[in-house]
Amino acid sequence: MLPSGWEVTTAVLLAIISFPVSLVLTRFFMQVNARRGIFGIDVHKLSKPRIPEMCGAAIPVTLILLSSIYVLIGGGNSIMMLAFSLVVGSAAVVGAVDDRLKMRGIYKPLLTLLCGLPIVALGLLFPNQVYNPTLQVPIFGSFHLPVIYPLSIPVAISVTSNTTNMLDPLNGTMAGGVSIISAALLIGVLITAPAPSAVFLYACLLFSALGFFYFNRYPSRAFAGNVGQLSVGAALGALAILSRTEIASIVAMFPNIQNSFFFLSKIKRFTEHRALTAKPTKLLDDGRLASSSDPKAPLTLVRTLLVGRPAKESEIVSTIFALFLVSAALALITMILIG
């Protein structure tokens, strides 16, 4: 048996390959989707450029491909990798269907509930190999949740995937935010309990998100689409459960939680941004973004950051990344407190 340090090093080195793979796949999807006329409009630019959509498919494809290779070389827990791949793959399918068919807002949370079922099913078939129903709490120890924990897994996957889906209004916010979250949780796992499979999956998510971010950063040349957003969110949720970083993951996703909570508390239903009659922000004649003065508009994170101070899109993106750095630092402290 290989020493643990060597296993962890191998896991990180293999995961780094996901960066060029994701980069090449994003480029591939940009060309293919542009040829097929799959475009989105960048509404926060005065010129309203048409950008290839659904290029975020590169991330789930990279994650599933690299997880399979990792299992084939005998590097990780194959049941855990299977559970992760099924969750990410099924969320990507839900996202792709939504991208093409434009489903009503309620269907995404309902269908992504089903994406968590592979973890529950495999956990019941292979006890203690997929998830551990004892929740680790900072400072106060832990508590056992044999009934509630498995029941909450589908809800957790649905929440993480949809909240990630909702915080991608500006160029690069989803990919950049997820890169910061996964980097912090990867460091936390390496410091506290460096299980090779968890290290590999977090590193894979980090580098595949960075590969996509290269084309998605301001000014975007590729849009993720629901296929990318839902699958990346599902990957975060699945990793929280599989690597026992539940509470730290909630902390790292504070910007997402705030955005989704204030959106839902104002609109009071699950709906798509495109279906909103009152938009949270408006584009000024000089190209800057401003907070909407419409009282019916949702209080999204971007709108909150624009209150009383119109700003360029790039400035808002930088501010959102600063918020993710704050929440990522708190998540890291949480993991250290858990030990």
Add this chain to the structure above:
Amino acid sequence: MGLNHRAVALQLIIFVTQWGLMIIGFGILAAVVGPLRIQSDPSLGRYFDAAVKAMIALVLSISWLFIWDRQVRVYFYRKREDIAEPV
């Protein structure tokens, strides 16, 4: 980098407050609610216990979100939520 320093500072206060409250909330669940045995019946009582504990966790979560809501509205929006007037 054109950061909105005021917004970042206010959000930092909100995040740190919510983080502290969350740890206290999970602490209450782990130290007080978790060890509770409301029903001693080994079969159905287990599910009753789980349901009661889930309800307590739900109430704590709603209180947590309510405090979050108040903080954002106080720091970023001056008037009533219907108006959502920027500060």
